[in-house]
Structure formats: C-alpha cells, structure tokens
Amino acid sequence: MAYVGNQIWSVNATTDFLKGRSKSNSSFTEWKRNRSMIIYEEIDNIKNITELHKEILKDQTFYHESNYYGVNNFVIAYWMKDGSTIIRDYTLTAVDKSTNEHEVKTRIANKIVNSNDFKKQEFYYLFDEEYYSGRKLHAKLKNIDDYSTIIEDINLNDIRDVLIKDIDNLFIETNIAFIELFLNFNRHYDKEVMLEEQGYFLEIYEKLSDADIKYLDEIYLNNSFTNTLKYLK
Known part of the structure; x- marks a missing residue:
C-alpha cells in the first residue's frame, strides 16, 4: 500500500491501525472513509507513486496558478509486505512558472486521480x-x-x-x-x-x-x- 499527500498524521494513524494499535473495530475501508483518507492499494497506482517519488527527488518545486501560501509538505509512504513502513517527507517550493518537470509530475498524477482506486475512496x-x-x-x-x-x-x-x-x-x-x-x-x-x-x-x-x-x-x-x-x- 502507499500514500501520497501532505498529512504525516494520516501515515502514522494508518500504521497504528494496521499494527492493531487503534481502538477502532471498523474495517480498514470504513476506518479510512471516516477519516477522509485515501490509501492506494492497486499495484499500478503504487508504481505510479514510485515514479512520482523519483520525480520529486529530481525537482522539489511545484507550480500553482494563484498566490499560494499554504502547506508545502509533500509526504509519501509505503507499507511493505514485511510489516515495515517507509516514510519520506519533503518541503516543496511554489514557483510562478510551469516547467517541464512540473508537466511530468502532472502527467503521472493524472494516472492516479483517474484510477478507480482514487475515485472509489474520494467519491465512495x-x-x-x-x-x-x-x-x-x-x-x-x-x-x-x-x-x-x-x-x-x-x-x-x-x-x-x-x-x-x-x-x-x-x-x-x-x-x-x-x-x-x-x-x-x-x-x-x-x-x-x-x-x-x-x-x-x-x-x-x-x-x-x-x-x-x-x-x-x-x-x-x-x-x-x-x-x-x-x-x-
């Protein structure tokens, strides 16, 4: 499984749930839904997130079409089959001009938001x-x-x-x-x-x-x- 977004608490809370440290008796699907979380499980999406991660390592900027002064944390997490968790937290910089690097990130992100994995959770x-x-x-x-x-x-x-x-x-x-x-x-x-x-x-x-x-x-x-x-x- 994998996560991509800006909320480190979502990653930590998910890890607690998966390791049985949560007090909730809900299924994982219901637990995520009640917290408006999206955790990706489809293999293709995990591959897409890995590709997006590679692009973040190359370029840690993003283009926003308006003056943006909000959260700049970019969090990626992977829950491995051996029970371990890999978490990476980057600080991205907003810029006022779109570049080829931004277009690559957008192209990969498009694959994720067009997936059933995304829509089934966002619009359950x-x-x-x-x-x-x-x-x-x-x-x-x-x-x-x-x-x-x-x-x-x-x-x-x-x-x-x-x-x-x-x-x-x-x-x-x-x-x-x-x-x-x-x-x-x-x-x-x-x-x-x-x-x-x-x-x-x-x-x-x-x-x-x-x-x-x-x-x-x-x-x-x-x-x-x-x-x-x-x-x-």
Missing part, C-alpha cells in the same frame, strides 16, 4: 458499489448563495449515472492533477470557483431513518457538470 458514495448498495442515499440541491434553502431533495440513485459521467470527465488530463494529490485541492468543485460562476451544489447525505440523516459530502456543480445540470433543469 458513487463509485463504491459495496458502500452504495442497500443505503438510502440522497442529495439536497442548493444554491451557493443560499445554503438555507433546499431547491430539491433528490434520490442519489436518480442522478448517480450523470454525476459519475461528469466526475470522470473532470479528471481526464486535468492540468492540476499534481495539486489535487499534493494539496487535496480540486478547483473543479472548489467553492471559490462556484462563487464566480453563481452555481449550485449538492449536499450528499444518508437517510438513516425518518428523523436521522448522516452528512457525507458536498459536490459543487460548476459549469463542468454539464450532464448533471442538464438533468436537473
């Missing part, structure tokens, strides 16, 4: 069939300018196919794939972008009973969500 309520099956999942459609008003309450099953299609399209050859991995930042469904576009968002939740719901996530429907917006009209 859509891509994880085992999670989806048997649950009463819904979405509240709201305007970004008015959080308090529910425009429509939708059974997630009714819009699942169009949402999956739009999310799949978002990640095809995105030029910010490395940023998405490194900073856990996706401009395609970022609130600040939505404010510029005056769009809508979906508040995803599970209906546990007539009285109880469990909030899961929000998806900001900017102009890239063409199939979903067309369906909702």
Whole structure:
C-alpha cells in the first residue's frame, strides 16, 4: 500500500491501525472513509507513486496558478509486505512558472486521480458499489448563495449515472492533477470557483431513518457538470 499527500498524521494513524494499535473495530475501508483518507492499494497506482517519488527527488518545486501560501509538505509512504513502513517527507517550493518537470509530475498524477482506486475512496458514495448498495442515499440541491434553502431533495440513485459521467470527465488530463494529490485541492468543485460562476451544489447525505440523516459530502456543480445540470433543469 502507499500514500501520497501532505498529512504525516494520516501515515502514522494508518500504521497504528494496521499494527492493531487503534481502538477502532471498523474495517480498514470504513476506518479510512471516516477519516477522509485515501490509501492506494492497486499495484499500478503504487508504481505510479514510485515514479512520482523519483520525480520529486529530481525537482522539489511545484507550480500553482494563484498566490499560494499554504502547506508545502509533500509526504509519501509505503507499507511493505514485511510489516515495515517507509516514510519520506519533503518541503516543496511554489514557483510562478510551469516547467517541464512540473508537466511530468502532472502527467503521472493524472494516472492516479483517474484510477478507480482514487475515485472509489474520494467519491465512495458513487463509485463504491459495496458502500452504495442497500443505503438510502440522497442529495439536497442548493444554491451557493443560499445554503438555507433546499431547491430539491433528490434520490442519489436518480442522478448517480450523470454525476459519475461528469466526475470522470473532470479528471481526464486535468492540468492540476499534481495539486489535487499534493494539496487535496480540486478547483473543479472548489467553492471559490462556484462563487464566480453563481452555481449550485449538492449536499450528499444518508437517510438513516425518518428523523436521522448522516452528512457525507458536498459536490459543487460548476459549469463542468454539464450532464448533471442538464438533468436537473
């Protein structure tokens, strides 16, 4: 297994869980989901992370299209078959001009964010069939300018196919794939972008009973969500 991101605590917590030092009785999948963690298990992704690691060793800068003053830690971890853990923590420098080295990192990162391994964890309520099956999942459609008003309450099953299609399209050859991995930042469904576009968002939740719901996530429907917006009209 492998991790790539900026949170060393995620690596340490995962190691504790795998070694039985966690008090949780959850499965590993549920445990990760409850903590919004993505740990890669597919062989192809582990190879991609290894390739990305090699590029980081060559060049420890990244390009961000806006003034960036946030976290610069880049963490890679591998959990080996012998039970050991390899952790590397780098400090990357933001620069204001894209280079060939950045393009290589982005190309490798694209392979990772386009994988089922990534989407099944990031959007588990859509891509994880085992999670989806048997649950009463819904979405509240709201305007970004008015959080308090529910425009429509939708059974997630009714819009699942169009949402999956739009999310799949978002990640095809995105030029910010490395940023998405490194900073856990996706401009395609970022609130600040939505404010510029005056769009809508979906508040995803599970209906546990007539009285109880469990909030899961929000998806900001900017102009890239063409199939979903067309369906909702």
